[in-house]
């Protein structure tokens with residue numbers, strides 16, 4: 001035996017509206033009371049990006065590649081950060097320091113290319129922990145949005161802190 005929609009449909013007897021309900025005024029007043037109540041509550045939202053909320057001290061944001069006290073690049077392209085990265089977000093190419101470049105690079109090897117794919121990064125901080133040269137840090141800066149995937153590939157030029165003016 002097939003069951004039709006009409007068999008399943010249940011008739012609902014609506015209670016007729018009372019006189020005050022037909023005026024709608026009590027309902028409107030009730031709604032206004034809720035609206036006014038919310039107008040004087042502390043807002044739960046912020047006007048991002050004009051306003052930003054303070055982050056916890058434990059917050060890990062964008063990376064920086066650090067320099068030493070003499071402004072030389074600390075990174076020696078040892079690859080430990082890339083090895084410890086669970087998201088495989090770091091790639092690099094190493095190069096040998098040449099004669100006369102001692103003021104640029106702290107040690108004999110340096111990262112000729114260093115990239116972090118921020119779409120892969122989970123901001124776990126393991127790269128920072130693995131680095132034996134204190135060369136990479138996660139800052140409290142929030143990773144900005146971008147319209148293109150390639151905008152999330154942070155190159156060495158984006159990560160390296162600028163040289164201090166002499």
Ligand code: SF4
Pocket residue numbers: 081084085086087088089090116120121122123124125126127128
């Ligand atoms: S923070 Fe974590 S996921 Fe991001 S690059 Fe470093 S190790 Fe990889």
Ligand code: SF4
Pocket residue numbers: 074075076077078079080081082092111130131132133134135136
């Ligand atoms: S950032 Fe640190 S761990 Fe990564 S390659 Fe450079 S020196 Fe090695």
